[in-house]
Each structure stands twice: as structure tokens, then as C-alpha cells.
Amino acid sequence: MDKIRIAVRKFEPFETTLQKLWDRFCKSRNIKIEAEMIPLELHDLYDETLTKNGLQNGSWDIAHLNTDWIFDAVNAGAVENLSAFIKEQAPDNFPEGWHESLLHLQQINEGVYGLPFHDGPECLIFRRDLFQNEAEQKEFKKQYGYDLKPPKTWHQFVQMAQFFNRPEENLYGCVFANYPDGHNMVFDFCLQLWTRGGALVGDENKININQPEAIKALDFYRAIVNNETTTHPKSKEFGSVEAGMAFAKGEAAMAINWFGFASMCEVIKESKVKGKVDITELPHDSNYSSASLNVYWLYTIGTGSNNKKLAYDFLRFATSVESDKLLTNEGGIGCRKSTWNDSDINKIIPYYHKLGMLHENALTLPQTPIWPKVAELIDQMVLKAINENTASKLLLEETQKKINEITKE
Template identity: 25%
Template sequence: MNKKLLLLIILSIFAIMVSACSNNNSSSNESGDGESDQKLTVLVEGGSPAETVANETSDAFQEETGYEVVIESVPYTGVYDRMRTELTTGAGAFDVATIDTIWLPALYEGLEPIQDIVTEEISGDLFPGLIDGATIEENVYGLPTWTNSKILLYRKDLFEDENNKSKFEAEFGYELGPPEDWEQYKDVASFFGNNEDFPELYGTTVFGASSGDSVASWLDHVTQAGADNLIMNEDGEVIVDDKYHVEALNMLDDLVSTEGLVPENTLETASAETAELFYNGNLAMMLAWGHFYVPANDPDTSSVAGNVGVAPMIAGEGGIGGVPGPWYQVIPSSSKKKDMAKEYLEFMYEKNELYADALGVAARQSVFEEYGQEEKYSHLAPLATTLEAEQTQNRPSTDQWQEIESEALIPAVQKVLGGEITAQEALEEAKEKIEGIVN
């Protein structure tokens, strides 16, 4: 009996030890420290440069760290939806995500601060406003992958034609060239705009489609008018109906209202439609995101390839200005591998030139300088000029931006460009809607 009792005691102790070891292994695997769980899951937009570069660098990262990169790709809106789900459930489904700047204010409370890896060397090589754009309540939540803004693309063959130059100077009193301000932009659009000399051509386009693209385009001109803030000031006061916002919308309305300057379907036009018209040879110039320059000069995608010139964004009374469109890599707080995720962000920063290869833009100034020496990337110098301009500024940092944009700003732009009401009236309406949203 004593031997049996002793055997039972020994077996019980052994079972407890096995259970404890099992629990320890489980805990190790959950934290991501166990050898059997050396995987880092990265969320990206499917078909985007983020997915391209993630795939190109995955083997090198695994060789350097021992961690396999598992890439999860979803459509554009799916990135935001997956982030919201992750931050709500805390499931730890992925460790890094590449997100649009407009989502940061709505997501930051579920993100890991990363200012400990943003050294002076890193921030010193990034364009102005990039770190500020990812800083909320004194914490940095994202490291930029690329940044962008609209610049001027134009038809060199039209602008350098001696007959066109002679006629333009006779009509407007100055030499034909890439326009530098609002007045010159309208003059050039008028000269090439669907008239007897150019029946198959329009001067440019105005973005009026029901999308954020139209709002961003209008806000470009608000910065140029001299605004210190967009939509709301630093105290949270809604200023969308001030003179700068009104002047910019009036300028666009003037282009639309003057016959022949832009195609008639303004309320259906944004970046994609504008690019198609330009690539097909139906526009003299366009204000487009900088990376559009590469396909515009590609014979496989553009009938005007080889004849495309590029210049900085146009200026208003306040000077050159625009609204950047950066993307950031972020780390969900729910990740169980935060240290390795930070290593991944630093690793990808060192590979930033790959975004220039994939998209035509990057985040580091040094990449702009290096690639800008190649003819293929001639857009990078004027894009850098625009990004560094004093009036260039980010959209307001608010977690209600998407609602403000869809419920107040897009309708305001469309009502004005559609000829329903004046810019002042539309923006006063928009102010009331925005105050209702934020309050």
C-alpha cells in the first residue's frame, strides 16, 4: 500500500510539472519569443506599392532576423476596416500595417508609440511635416513609407511650339511657359481650351467627383490662398467659410464656368479621369499626384510619352502650397511582437528607395535627391519643391475627418461646381454641418 501511495504521489508531481512546462511554452509562443512562432504578420493594401515592397524585402528580413514575414493583403477600405476590428478586439492578428495618413487620428489610441526609434538621423532625412503628421498628443505613431502631393504636368510639345508661343504672347502679353500662379494657369487653360486652334483639346480639368480627391484638390488651393489652417484652426474652431477657403473654391468655379477651359463632366472628374484624358492627348496640362509622371512618360500607357514636362504646384497669393498624401507603417498595440515590429519599421526605412522603384515617390529626401538625377524621375525635384513649400500643410488631425469630408465638404464642392449656389453659401452650410459633427 505504501509503495502504491508513493507511486501515485510521484505520478501526480510529474503531471503537474508537464502541465507547467506546457503552459510556459504556450505563453512563450503567444509572446512571439518561441522559436516555433518566429513570424511577423504585415497588413497592406492589395496591389499597392506597400505590398510590392513587402514581398521584395521579406526574404532579406528573414535572413537578417530569423522572422518570416507573412503578408496579408486586402482592398484599400479593407485596411481601415481590419485595423478597426483589430483595435476593437485586440486579437493580435497582425503586427505591422501600412495605412493612409487620414486614418491615423481615428486609430492612434490602439497603436504603439514609436518615438524611441525615430532618431534625429531618421527625422532629418524626412520631408517637413511627415513626423508631425504622425504625432498625436506628443507621441509618434507612424514611420512614413512615402509622401506625395499634386504638381503640374504639361505637354512640352505644345508649350515649346514656336507658333503657339508667338500667338500666346500676342494675346496675353507674356511668354508661354508652365504656369506659376492662378492667373497664368487660367490664361494657359484658356489658350489651349477647346477652341478653333485646338478643337480636340482642353486646357486642364477641375476635380468635382464625389470623392476625397476633389476635396484634397480644393484644399491644395486653399493653402495657396494663404490659409494657416485647413477647415479648423488650432483651437478646433471651424473656419471652412473664411476668405481663403472661399477664394480657392471661387477660383475652381471660375475655371469651370469659363467655356472650353475644362471638360463639361466636372462632377464626374477626379485623378483617374484626368490622367486618362492627359495620357490620351486631350489635355494641355493637369495638376496630378507626383507619381503620375512615370506612367505619363511610358509609351505603354501614354500616347504623349516623351512630350511630358513637369513643374512645381502652382501658387496663389500665399505662394506654392499643397496637401500631402503620405502613408505610414504602424504597430497595433495588440501585437505580441512589438520589439520585432519596430525592427521591421527600421529595416523598411533603410529600404525606402524601393518605394521609388515601385511607385515613383518615397519618404526620404536623400532618395528624392538620388533618384531625381534620372530622367525617369524628373518629377521628384518639383515635387520636393512643393512638399517643402511653406504653405504646404496636412489635413486637420481629427478622427471625424471621413465624416466631415463625405457629409459636408464633398457636397459643398459639388454644389458650387454644379452651379447650384455660391462658394460662400456652400461653405456656410458646410460649417454648420461640421460643427454638428464635431460637437
């Protein structure tokens, strides 16, 4: 065996963690095998592993896949069922060591097709130092007539974003990730829909976005993204990583992003807001409750791999208590309960224990083979909404017709 090939989601904490884990794994097993780790952006990662059949033809032994893709991957026969490996030698404290919400999306047709790698549901990330500043609190109450606290409603979110929007200080009220990669804007649309009482799946278990709640969601989102008095001007260029970095550099008072970008603020050298950040639930419509979105990353093994036993041994090693904590210290988000409650981690990231709370109201996307195509349509719809003037109602009707066509096919 010359080497093992790993398709890695491009993100520095993932890359540094994997290299350290592989080096430790080889040392602990007294083996010398090269791991070729190729960092790939989202679209490239999907293309290399699934579109080009890289997991089936042996090009990749191990791949990072997110749970948006796992149903698709299983139906394509691209990822190995790990059940037999787990039965023979399960990861430490499996499955009790993980929250149930991190185990069910990869369990398909009684098989287990991946192990949790990186997580962190969507949440509201905010500058605690700004919100707790007495002068800011006094001025906010003077202007708006109520206390400055993390916003409970979307109406409050807009007012607070306007209050903290100070372009002359390179500080903006909020930042979004609007780069059209089939993910960020899709997730934001879903969150806006859910926090207004809407649902993605309607009658007969079919995806239906043509609903009054969706009109409100899209109207609000396109307005806030284009609002120069609230929003970071580079939001339309940012993916989630870039938006997370802008927040870490102190360029925004609030962000709606993955929990991982909050914790990143405490551990990366570029951060200018260490010790100044906190997280809470997302705002919601005044008549409804908060929601979160749980999409997580998995370690998977390709069905075409000739190194499945070695690959699984590495997956067990990479998801151990110690390895999960290492990922967190590098800037990723460990998936084990032990990491969430670890005293060392919570000293560095004081809100880490709140992950359990976020998982309690975290929703998931529909598990259907057509979801990647539906996500692409929603992405295009939101992109049109923020860049054009077509009414939200028409955009939703047009997109729903296309979804119906895919469903028939």
C-alpha cells in the same frame, strides 16, 4: 506564426513594392513566413483598420495609414507607439534622413506612431513638350498677348487650359479628381482657399470655412470643373489615381495632383508622356503666394498585433535607403532625402530633386479628432457645388453650421 497580415493602400506600385520588399526581407533574415497583403481602396482601408477596429483586434499586423487618419488612430488606441522600438534600434539615419515635414504629423503626445512610406505634395504637373514648343508659344502669344510659361496665377491657368483644350485630339486643358471619396475634392478646396490667402483654422483654433476667400475658392473650382472648354470630361468620375493615369496617357496638358503622379509618368509602361513632363508650384491669386498640401502615407503597426517585433523589423527594412529607392523605381514616391537627390532617380525623373522645394511651402490639415467628419462635410459641399446651382455662400454657411455642431459634440 503562420503569417503576417498587411492592409495595403490599393495602388499597383505599392503592391509590387511590398511583395518585393517582403521577399527580400525574408531572404535577408533566412525566414519563411507568408505575408498576406490585401489591397484596399481608401474607404475600405479606413473601415477595415479603424472603423472595424482591425488594428486593435489583431486582424492586421501592419497597415498603410495616411496622415489624415493618424490622429484619429492614435486617439482610438489603434496604432502602436514605436518610440521604444526606435530607441532600441532606429531606422538608418533616423531622423536626419527625412525632411522634418515628413516626421511631425505622426509624432503625437511625445510618441512616434508610424514611419514615412510614400509622399509627394500637391503640385502643378504640366506637359513640358507642349509649353516649350515654338509653334505653340507663338500661337499662344498671338491669342493672349503674353509668353506661354507654366501659369503663375489661376487666371493664367484657365487661359492656358482653354488654349490646350483639343477634344478632337483627346487632349484636354486640365484634369481634376472629383470622385467623392472624402479626399480629392477636400484637398482641392483647401488648395484653392490657401492660394487666395484663406485659412482653415480661425479664432480659438476652430475650423472655419465661412469666409470671403472660401467663396472665391468654391466659385472658381465649380466653374473650372464644369468648364467644357478647359477640363477633361471624365474628371467627375476620376479619383486621383484615374486622373493621374489620364495625364500619363497624354489626355491633359496640366493637372493639379500629387507629385507621385508626375513621377509615375516616367516609370509606368502605360505612360505616353515619358520625358515630356515637368512640375512646378501651384498657381495662386494674383495678390497671394503659392501653397502646397502635404499628406503622406505611413507604415503603422496595430496595437492588437501578436507580431510586433517582426513587424517593426520589417518597417525598418522597408524604409531603408535601398527600399525607399525601390519604391520610387516601382512608381511610388520615396520619402528619404537620399532618394530625392539620387542621381539615378533624377536621370529617370529629372524633376525629382524639386521635392525639397515643394515641402518648403507645404501646409498640413488640422490635427483634430473631428477632421475625418469635417472632411466628409467639405467633400459633400464641393460635390453639391459642382453638381447643383446653390450659391457658394449658402453652401459654405450650411457646411459651417454642421462643422460647429460637430465641434460642440
